[in-house]
Amino acid sequence: MVPSFDPPGPGAWAIDRSHYPGGVTPVSQWLLKQGFLHGFSRVFEELGTPAEGIDIAFVNGFMYTRLRPLVGADNKPRKLPPVPVLKLVSRLHPTFRKRAAAAAATLRDRPWLEVLKRWDNELKPDLIATNQRFQAFDVDAANDVELQSHISALLDQSRNNFVLHFWLHGHDLGPIARYLHAALGWGLNANEAIAALAGASPSTAKPMQTLCELRTLLEADPQPITNLAELRASSERAGELIDAYLAERGLILATGYDLDSRTLGELPEAIMSSIRSAAPAPEHDAEAIADSLRGQLTSAETAHFDDYLGDARSVMDMRDDNGPLTIEWPVGLLRRALLAAGHRLHERGALNAAEHLFEVAPHEAHALFNGSLPLAEAMAGRAEQRIAHAQLDPPAMLGEPEPAPPLSVLPPALADLTEMIQVAMSYFGMDGDDSSEPMAGAGIGNGRYVGTARVSSSADDALDRLEPGDVLVVRATSPAFNVVLAIAGAVVTSDGGVLSHAAVLSRELGIPAVIGARGALDIVDGSTVEVDAQAGIVRVVNV
Numbered sequence: 001m002v003p004s005f006d007p008p009g010p011g012a013w014a015i016d017r018s019h020y021p022g023g024v025t026p027v028s029q030w031l032l033k034q035g036f037l038h039g040f041s042r043v044f045e046e047l048g049t050p051a052e053g054i055d056i057a058f059v060n061g062f063m064y065t066r067l068r069p070l071v072g073a074d075n076k077p078r079k080l081p082p083v084p085v086l087k088l089v090s091r092l093h094p095t096f097r098k099r100a101a102a103a104a105a106t107l108r109d110r111p112w113l114e115v116l117k118r119w120d121n122e123l124k125p126d127l128i129a130t131n132q133r134f135q136a137f138d139v140d141a142a143n144d145v146e147l148q149s150h151i152s153a154l155l156d157q158s159r160n161n162f163v164l165h166f167w168l169h170g171h172d173l174g175p176i177a178r179y180l181h182a183a184l185g186w187g188l189n190a191n192e193a194i195a196a197l198a199g200a201s202p203s204t205a206k207p208m209q210t211l212c213e214l215r216t217l218l219e220a221d222p223q224p225i226t227n228l229a230e231l232r233a234s235s236e237r238a239g240e241l242i243d244a245y246l247a248e249r250g251l252i253l254a255t256g257y258d259l260d261s262r263t264l265g266e267l268p269e270a271i272m273s274s275i276r277s278a279a280p281a282p283e284h285d286a287e288a289i290a291d292s293l294r295g296q297l298t299s300a301e302t303a304h305f306d307d308y309l310g311d312a313r314s315v316m317d318m319r320d321d322n323g324p325l326t327i328e329w330p331v332g333l334l335r336r337a338l339l340a341a342g343h344r345l346h347e348r349g350a351l352n353a354a355e356h357l358f359e360v361a362p363h364e365a366h367a368l369f370n371g372s373l374p375l376a377e378a379m380a381g382r383a384e385q386r387i388a389h390a391q392l393d394p395p396a397m398l399g400e401p402e403p404a405p406p407l408s409v410l411p412p413a414l415a416d417l418t419e420m421i422q423v424a425m426s427y428f429g430m431d432g433d434d435s436s437e438p439m440a441g442a443g444i445g446n447g448r449y450v451g452t453a454r455v456s457s458s459a460d461d462a463l464d465r466l467e468p469g470d471v472l473v474v475r476a477t478s479p480a481f482n483v484v485l486a487i488a489g490a491v492v493t494s495d496g497g498v499l500s501h502a503a504v505l506s507r508e509l510g511i512p513a514v515i516g517a518r519g520a521l522d523i524v525d526g527s528t529v530e531v532d533a534q535a536g537i538v539r540v541v542n543v
Helices: 027-047 085-094 096-110 112-136 143-187 190-195 202-220 230-234 235-248 266-279 288-296 299-349 354-359 376-390 412-428 461-463 478-485 502-511
Strands: 011-013 053-059 062-068 397-399 443-446 448-455 471-476 490-493 513-514 528-532 536-540
Touching: 027 053, 027 096, 027 143, 027 299, 085 096, 096 412, 112 143, 112 299, 143 190, 143 412, 190 288, 190 397, 190 448, 202 230, 202 235, 202 266, 202 299, 202 502, 230 235, 230 266, 266 478, 288 299, 299 354, 354 376, 443 502, 448 490, 461 478, 471 478, 471 528, 478 502, 490 502, 490 528, 502 513, 513 528
Parallel strands: 448 471, 471 490, 490 513
Antiparallel strands: 011 062, 011 397, 053 062, 443 513, 448 528, 528 536
């Protein structure tokens, strides 16, 4: 029987497959719920967002979210009161008054600057040190008690990291939203305003420097080199570079965010493809674009422009470093530890396959070796059901639409902050707007690129099938696609906007792209397509 998709609560729930396409493991479901509940609610309160937080629920393994109203969140949707009543409530209700004061403080004090300082001086160094300490633990040499303690500590650390991850994203969204909202208000072109942010994230391009040096060594070697092991043995410098690269990135998840995603160290062929395709990041003309934008402003507007642009640029690197350090590396370490435990339990007959340990519930993960796990057949049944659910075609929305009050009823600071967030969400491609022409979207870069379309459902699928120079066609990308994007000739997404991950990384790496091209997933896999980045159009040349 096909499972039903019932609303998980009152209100309207939108599916989110940008980072977790479906079939999410129980541990990752728990981590995401913890992160959304505590991370978003905290940052919403701090910044003065007129919403309590973001609710998250999983229906048949698919993630659905809902903006949680500030008042009456658990009531069934009903008709909004008259505007005068709403205006009165938003000014007299204690919760709204507190949020309005916080919103005014946010716009005045720019709290993200203090968060950025903490990130650079405290949070980022601590995350790196903690991840390195967990990475140094020998999961194979440890006894059962030691391995269980390591897994429990990783679970606790990952829970804290997920909360930190979503809290940080509130603070990096703030200055980007403020900058873009102001730019549009001054009549500036949105694409040009966003292009002025290019080059502000050196961490995005940093791994490419190592890959470029390895490509130089590879091409200079007179002997044919066909794999990573041969390249490592080809010279002392090549060995040093590969070892350093894997020590820093080898246990970071590379094909997704869940426990069943592979880490970079598990993908030696993908690393070799990345080396063969490596090219220096382009020189960005962001400052020239900023100068052009300044020329369209009054002197008074220019002063605000420089402040807003500077703040937006300052958080871009934190935004891009956040995911690898708080989620992709720690969960990669948890994957390694669970696989080590899974192999032991498989050898003892407690599991039919080591990977079935990814099906454990969070409370079960703290007691793997005391004989309390479900029977091997039950664990296999969980794995089979999760994989089957991942193949379902889930609806985009569940539940009843919730009427949103007009911005005019909110106090000025709350209204301004809300409008900024709405603008940013629109350009991230998260507003649900599907009014664009089929096969047309936002072009990133210049010129046209012709190549073989590789229509992929996930980063894992893309890595298995993408050849260097192919055109990657996907619903959307996330940092899990970074390895794939390093070998793609061009990128096409059906979802997203010019602030989405695909747009930012394509811009940083100089990859031509068309973002938000509705209908792109209907392209026949293997057909020849032309990606016209200048016009923002994708054309099928032949099938």
